[in-house]
Amino acid sequence: MSLDPTDPPPLSPVLLAGLAARVLPPLPLLGRPLAGPVAARLSQMAFDRLRRRHEPVFQRLAVLGERAFLVDPSDLPVRFLLRPAGTRPGLWPIADGSTLPPAAATLRAPLAALLALLEGRVDGDSLFFSRQLMIEGDMEAVLILRNAVDGADIALERDLAARLPRRVLTMARRWYGDVDGLLHLMARAAHQPVALAVAEVQP
Template structure:
């Protein structure tokens, strides 16, 4: 399931600096909630990973050893050790462990390139984390945390209908 076109166009027009600030806040929160996120990577933590939503003009590069993430426009994204591309909602569902990565890879809904050993190590680490994006990110909403979480859960539930 792709993001609705009006939403993806709107996101694509957000200045990259604003996208980066949001991504930094979300990534920092994820590391607070899951401090062991990259522990299982071992030597693979020195590698770089790119996640490219097929329905957005964005790419995100993560350097686990440095605990950094950087947003790029697709055509400006640097070379990395390993890369994944697929619809944004599918990438988020994979992050949360709500869909089978092998199944979407073999159905060709997801493209993985580069160092497969590194990507497998990252996937195994993510599987152990137990991400729940609405719960994990609701703290960013301050006093609106509970309504934010409920809305996030409803959006996720509706989005997963087209994926699983």
């Protein structure tokens, strides 16, 4: 599989699952809350970049306090714990089979839909009406998150595609190959039409 970031293939859940599987350890370690250290590092880095670029959004999210979300891309073997505010804000990947940390709410949708939602390219209520987005738990927290994110101008390609620090890259390359390319690829792939990707995972 080519990882040339200049020529991303159309977003495919299968491809993304494959990518995620490469980033994550080959076998989830039962009982460990977080997936592999590089995945964790990448997630946190993406989160930190978004936080720097979109300060007003995170100011709006301060009202969430310690409330965290379990973000569950239904087509990936990984979930994420997202805590936008509070004493320890961040984004942590959690491999399937791991113990789930407590979260105020769960958001479950195909990855493409979640990314489109993050970028405001699709309306959350529309996803909900068609059951592509499943929500459980604290609805107020979900609405705060959704409305703040929708009001922001998040563009993953622009916001994430800066070069990664050399130290991380060196470590990651040794273990997993071209991580920077992976991040670029995922960012670019997120821009494929969401309807196409969603259609692929529908039964």
